Amino acid sequence: MSRRVVNVGIIGGGLMGREVAGAIRRWPTLVDHPVEARLTAVADINPQALSWFADIDTVRGLHEDYRRLLADPEIDVVYIAVRHDLHEQFYIDAIRAGKALLAEKPFGIDLAAARRIVRVIEETPGAFVRCSSEIPFYPGAQWVVEAVRAGAVGRPFSVRAAMLHSSDLDLDKPINWKRQARYNGRAGALNDLGMHALHIPLRLGWEPASVYGLLQDIVPERRGPDGWEPVDTFENAELLARVPATGGEISLRVETKRVSLGDKNTWSLEVQGLEGGVRYSTKNPKSVEFFRRVDLPGVGREQVWQQADTGSVSVWPSVTGPLFEFGFADSILQMWSAFLAEYAGELGDRFGCATPHEALEAHRIIAAALDSHDSGRAVALP
């Protein structure tokens, strides 16, 4: 089958830029995908970061100025993974240059930036923009979505979503841009991790009417190149939101933490309803639990959480055996398969990447949580 080649440019060749380059190199493992993704150019102000990409045979442009990449008419799609304070300008420039865009979260450093990005999308005919959030592409996360959509939990009344790290427990770790408000945004870990936790709740239509936010500044300073520097972002956040829904309100609890003991990129989602429950955590990446009332032999009718293993099957078919394990790199590849299938108009009813509306909604929730933290009151989301 001859597939349409899509030339991809990466802006920001750091942690995530390299991860995405790795995913694109694994593109042939996708079965019957409508496009062939080809990494064609990379931009980064750091020549050392650029040099990592020099050996990739499809890459023919390495630029220190990202505007040169955007000016290349052969680039169709751009992935941008830079500091949050740069998102707004870079995303707007990419959209105005006519590129399709997979933007990194949090989609602008704050709500005002996100609103300006969305305005440019609306003003630009044919703009195609999505926001990165890959964990929902784990098969277990997809099972949660499918179980809820199939009505397995009945009327949901309680949802818990979390994205937890423990990296900031290391007090000797030097300061970096993710711990400084001017680069990361004041909301700190909530800005960094909020989209991950909120993608599926928002996709399932659970938009909060009000939010109570408790944000914690746990580590006040870290060593920088010139001595101790203040850490002016919040490490941990806990949000309680009221979500109006048919049949009754849902309580949505969201946790994003950089100091959560023992957690390394632990994403979890639990949905409880009057007829059942379903929960999944990347801590046990194959395992999904379903709540049922069942007749236990010799015991009687009881409440049980039953466990089932997922295989490797996510949104797009791949050559990986269906019983094999799925991991972070696979979630990035699956997110890209969904992004480019939707770009090609062939995603169908499969699960898609976070939309600009969902990214904006995540920012509205983050901003309300900050307001709530400052005022000590729950904040309504009009």
Ligand SMILES: NC(=O)c1ccc[n+]([C@@H]2O[C@H](COP(=O)([O-])OP(=O)(O)OC[C@H]3O[C@@H](n4cnc5c(N)ncnc54)[C@H](O)[C@@H]3O)[C@@H](O)[C@H]2O)c1
């Ligand atoms: N989806 C995920 O799971 C995930 C994980 C980590 C980070 N992220 C997001 O990805 C983005 C980048 O994070 P990262 O961890 O890759 O950061 P990073 O610091 O590892 O990489 C950022 C890169 O941007 C480059 N850069 C800085 N200024 C630039 C400029 N003017 N032009 C071009 N390049 C420039 C830097 O040299 C660096 O190589 C952020 O938005 C972050 O929130 C997403």
